[in-house]
Amino acid sequence: MNETMEEVVMKTERTAKMYEELVALCAQAGEVGSSIESIGWDQHVMMPRGAKSVEVRGRESSALSAVHHGLVTSPRIGELLQSIEVATLSEAEAAQVHEIQEMYKRAVGVPTELVAQITKLATEAEMAWRKARSNNDFASFQPYLEQLVALKREVARCIDPNNSEPYEVLLQGYEPGMTLDKLDEFFASIRAVCVPLIREIASRPKPDVSILxxxxxxxxxxxxxxxxxxxxxxxxxxxxxxxxxxxxxxxxxxxxxxxxxxxxxxxxxxxxxxxxxxxxxxxxxxxxxxxxxxxxxxxxxxxxxxxxxxxxxxxxxxxxxxxxxxxxxxxxxxxxxxxxxxxxxxxxxxxxxIRVEADELTYTMHIILRYEIENALMDGSLAVRDLPQVWNRKMKELLGIVPPNDTLGCLQDIHWTDGSFGYFPTYTLGAVGAAKLFAGAEAQVPTxxxxxxxxxxxxxxxxxxxxxxxxxxxxxxxxLYRLATGSELTVGPYLEYLTEKFTNLYKL
Amino acid sequence: MNETMEEVVMKTERTAKMYEELVALCAQAGEVGSSIESIGWDQHVMMPRGAKSVEVRGRESSALSAVHHGLVTSPRIGELLQSIEVATLSEAEAAQVHEIQEMYKRAVGVPTELVAQITKLATEAEMAWRKARSNNDFASFQPYLEQLVALKREVARCIDPNNSEPYEVLLQGYEPGMTLDKLDEFFASIRAVCVPLIREIASRPKPDVSILxxxxxxxxxxxxxxxxxxxxxxxxxxxxxxxxxxxxxxxxxxxxxxxxxxxxxxxxxxxxxxxxxxxxxxxxxxxxxxxxxxxxxxxxxxxxxxxxxxxxxxxxxxxxxxxxxxxxxxxxxxxxxxxxxxxxxxxxxxxxxIRVEADELTYTMHIILRYEIENALMDGSLAVRDLPQVWNRKMKELLGIVPPNDTLGCLQDIHWTDGSFGYFPTYTLGAVGAAKLFAGAEAQVPTxxxxxxxxxxxxxxxxxxxxxxxxxxxxxxxxLYRLATGSELTVGPYLEYLTEKFTNLYKL
Known part of the structure; x- marks a missing residue:
């Protein structure tokens, strides 16, 4: 079909107008989200801890969250996304629309009832987890975790029914574009370098850290x-x-x-x-x-x-x-x-x-362990009841130590109590990215x-x-990594950094 | 028309359901309003003052205000208010509905464009006022004040076209149920007692206040x-x-x-x-x-x-x-x-x-002056250009002093720059109410x-x-005053309190 010049101009103008409206709707939602963060800051840093003060803040947060949910799932956003002719937009505008599309897909994809079910379960699961952790009683937390795994699998299916890896879908909620293949490759390389390095260091005399x-x-x-x-x-x-x-x-x-x-x-x-x-x-x-x-x-x-x-x-x-x-x-x-x-x-x-007390070299081992377990829970190859045993086996493989109980083992993290599967790997992606960017800056900034x-x-x-x-x-x-450093995110600079640093430090 | 028992029950149930929905909508709006206050607190007390931080907060506030406006003017609230059978509600519920009705009337009564016009003018007027105040140049602020008076008269007309006193309508935005007749009576009594009292005190030796x-x-x-x-x-x-x-x-x-x-x-x-x-x-x-x-x-x-x-x-x-x-x-x-x-x-x-530096006895004189001027501006009996002259004359009558310039006179308050006509009297209503309640408590609490x-x-x-x-x-x-103290708000306890206190203090 041949379009006349006039038709093209009209289409461009129509899209420009719709683009403006779309961005304004998105910005309003974002600004409400920003307000939620601001009162969240207050809650963590300034808010008095009395029951009334806590209740009022709870009401404010719930009201704003409901408003925010309404804004990000607004049908008007869906209509605009459908109607905008991306071809007539600038590259930056097209990127904007693409990202809004992704956000919208994830926001409207999951039925409200499923979200509510998880929110409710998460509250109960957190309480159960606190009790289980203090009693070293994984069995009492197990049914909650089983339900969370099932519901989050359902969430993944709602968002992307064509992806047979539910864990990948969840991971992409935190790290858009990341794949399990790539992560597997990263973690395999890291493991190959770090496990021997850690073992080697463990055999050397420990430095004096009494000043700490x-x-x-x-x-x-x-x-x-x-x-x-x-x-x-x-x-x-x-x-x-x-x-x-x-x-x-x-x-x-x-x-x-x-x-x-x-x-x-x-x-x-x-x-x-x-x-x-x-x-x-x-x-x-x-x-x-x-x-x-x-x-x-x-x-x-x-x-x-x-x-x-x-x-x-x-x-x-x-x-x-x-x-x-x-x-x-x-x-x-x-x-x-x-x-x-x-x-x-x-x-x-x-x-x-304990992960949160780990140094930079052993930290990633804690992440690999969690990544492998989350992934296996999600693809069904690991049953929740076998988690403690698998946890301890992997601790032995990766760090050479076995926790004496589940409180110091598979019950240590809060993350799974609200079903945040796929979050842990972002810590390592951050570590890998930091090394990559620092190497890039070193190459480009001589001073x-x-x-x-x-x-x-x-x-x-x-x-x-x-x-x-x-x-x-x-x-x-x-x-982003390619533009900044000349190549995609790779694990090389991270491993070189670790190897050089700790080889020197421990005179390996 | 005779209703069957069944019809009455159905009507009651229908209203109960609608009442619940109405209150939930109202609460959500109120909770968003509460969030606006919370980030307002942050803005005044905690927020860093850099341009970016200020801009982000401005965006948050605007977004929440827009959401809040949408919620309080929601057509669904109007429908529910229309349909609820107040007769089937409890007294507390009926009071709730009545108050929501009043709030809604004021919220939807004023066209959005008029609100926007005033908001825009207020920003300009505040800047003009700051300049006028520092240059002692009332004439440069006069046109802004004239426009504000005209627009607020229009606001009053929109809210209550049947009230011929626009100032009363504005006053009731701050003090529901208050009338100009009642205020006139209050202020006349206060004036009759306080002006001579202040004059008397001025003739006595001033106490030593060097410790302050x-x-x-x-x-x-x-x-x-x-x-x-x-x-x-x-x-x-x-x-x-x-x-x-x-x-x-x-x-x-x-x-x-x-x-x-x-x-x-x-x-x-x-x-x-x-x-x-x-x-x-x-x-x-x-x-x-x-x-x-x-x-x-x-x-x-x-x-x-x-x-x-x-x-x-x-x-x-x-x-x-x-x-x-x-x-x-x-x-x-x-x-x-x-x-x-x-x-x-x-x-x-x-x-x-200066009002904000005044003691409790002279403070009310500053309010009477502003009340009389606001009232006259609104009913058209005072032109804005004559304000400085009237201000100074009233200062002389009420306090026996005349400001040397408008900066220390009619340009001292920020209140009029956003058209808050009707706000000042609430200070005195508070003072009168405090004395009334304290007398009530004294009568009822022997200790x-x-x-x-x-x-x-x-x-x-x-x-x-x-x-x-x-x-x-x-x-x-x-x-409220009747239930607490046995009678409506009257000015008697306030005047008795002032007279007794200052007669003793200054040995009059």
């Missing part, structure tokens, strides 16, 4: 962490650093930290959250609330936090120029500690039962190492802003 | 004000006391204060906001977001704050038993000051140009004065909760 248990007065820690955040480029004009039970980034790039796990953990927590916070602050504000103004994926978000935590706050380069300030601020507690001793303590490798040693993170942060932050969801993760 | 200018370290002020709030019954399990530019109560009963106007102003500010906060905390939570769970009116809200501020924190009874703690906490600054000296300083009467002297506010707070707070909008203001 020293007490530092709270006001000095608050001051140092504030300074560290600002050194790492955190924008205090548009953000805040507060104290909460768990470190987090929430609201518009606001970060929190905790000081209950020792001064080193606090310091690394600050660096980690600053990585997240910087990403939030640098997303393009003109697209706020829409995909073009939103972080690419959880894995990419985690790449930003782990880059700051591992490639800066655990790096020799950074502490070479900045340890003296830490030592001075915390004086006299760290007096007499050498840079080398400090660097060794910061990078201690030690297999343990990088010197800048970091001098405590000047501006060259790194400019690079991250330009190559990652400013793009929002403009590109897929694959494209 | 002493500096108290911030950390001691924070500690004392925290203790004072708790003594006055503030619920810290469900609330917080923070510092902000202006004292306020916002979010679920959270209060703020400022410490920039001296330690006495801070202390009175705490008492004032605690009065507001206690009201919020004691509203019935099961009706949260609906009229039955909402404060009765601005005047009643202000009666709670002024009761705490004036009848407690400015009372001899309270300080008789509690001055020693203040003196101890602020020691040595208040050493050697007697209770009488302190009480006199706290209750200094001194005519001044009241002794309790207050001992710093035990629980008997007063129980009385307020039972007689005012728990009722929300269950009763009209008239009924």
């Amino acid at each position: 248990r020293k007490e530092i007065p709270m006001e000095l820690q608050l001051a140092y962490n504030k300074m560290l955040a600002a050194l790492l480029g955190y924008d205090f004009e548009n953000g805040r650093l507060d104290t909460s039970t768990h470190p987090m980034t929430c609201g518009f790039g606001r970060v929190t930290n905790r000081y209950t796990n020792g001064w080193l953990s606090a310091l690394l927590g600050t660096a980690h959250e600053v990585g997240h916070g910087n990403y939030c602050h640098n997303l393009p504000l003109e697209h706020y609330g829409t995909p073009l103004g939103t972080y690419r994926s959880l894995g990419v978000h985690e790449s930003q936090s782990l880059l700051m935590e591992r490639h800066i706050a655990k790096s020799y380069a950074f502490w070479q120029g900045n340890f003296r300030h830490l030592q001075a601020m915390y004086s006299p507690v760290l007096n007499g500690v050498t840079l080398e001793q400090f660097y060794q303590a910061v990078n201690l490798v030690e297999p343990g039962f 990088l190492e010197r800048d970091i040693t001098q405590g000047d993170l501006s060259s790194l942060n400019s690079w991250l802003k330009e190559n990652i932050h400013q793009h929002g969801c403009r590109y897929s993760s694959d494209e | 200018r002493k500096e108290i370290p911030m950390e001691l002020q924070l500690a004392y004000n925290k203790m004072l709030a708790a003594l006055l019954g503030y619920d810290f399990e469900n609330g917080r006391l923070d510092t902000s530019t202006h004292p306020m109560t916002c979010g679920f009963g959270r209060v703020t204060n400022r410490y920039t106007n001296g330690w006495l102003s801070a202390l009175l500010g705490t008492a004032h906001e605690v009065g507001h906060g206690n009201y919020c905390h004691n509203l019935p939570l099961e009706h949260y977001g609906t009229p039955l769970g909402t404060y009765r009116s601005l005047g009643v809200h202000e009666s709670q704050s002024l009761l705490m501020e004036r009848h407690i924190a400015k009372s001899y009874a309270f300080w008789q038993g509690n001055f020693r703690h203040l003196q101890a906490m602020y020691s040595p600054v208040l050493n050697g000051v007697t209770l009488e000296q302190f009480y006199q300083a706290v209750n200094l009467v001194e005519p001044g140009f 009241l004065e002794r309790d207050i002297t001992q710093g035990d506010l629980s008997s007063l707070n129980s009385w307020l909760k039972e007689n005012i707070h728990q009722h929300g909008c269950r009763y009209s203001s008239d009924e």
